[in-house]
Amino acid sequence: MNGGKNCPRCHEDIGVWAIPLGSYINHLHCPHCDLGIYYENGFIISLLKFTLVVLGLVLLYWIDHWLDWPLEGIGLGMFLLGWVFLEWFIAQVLRETSNLRVRH
Numbered sequence: 052m053n054g055g056k057n058c059p060r061c062h063e064d065i066g067v068w069a070i071p072l073g074s075y076i077n078h079l080h081c082p083h084c085d086l087g088i089y090y091e092n093g094f095i096i097s098l099l100k101f102t103l104v105v106l107g108l109v110l111l112y113w114i115d116h117w118l119d120w121p122l123e124g125i126g127l128g129m130f131l132l133g134w135v136f137l138e139w140f141i142a143q144v145l146r147e148t149s150n151l152r153v154r155h
């Protein structure tokens with residue numbers, strides 16, 4: 052069992068930031084040996100993540116459209132910060148709870 056951290060081929064830790072880039076379509080690559088990998092049950096996580104990002108955009112639009120937002124761009128900044136946190140958080144969840152598999 053490799054768990055969610057180590058590449059099934061080279062056994063190196065794939066790190067946190069290899070995950071956000073590929074996890075929308077559950078199509079990751081090991082940054083060390085470039086092996087194509089994916090997470091078990093990654094589809095649900097990808098769907099959840101995509102939904103949260105869309106909800107964030109809707110909320111941002113709503114805030115921007117309906118509230119008299121005092122500072123230009125602060126909503127976008129908060130959204131981007133929230134997005135980065137979401138990516139990091141989901142990467143941690145995947146690393147701790149899922150398993151990496153070789154993509155064929």
Ligand SMILES: [Zn+2]
Pocket residue numbers: 058059060061062063081082083084085086
């Ligand atoms: Zn590898």
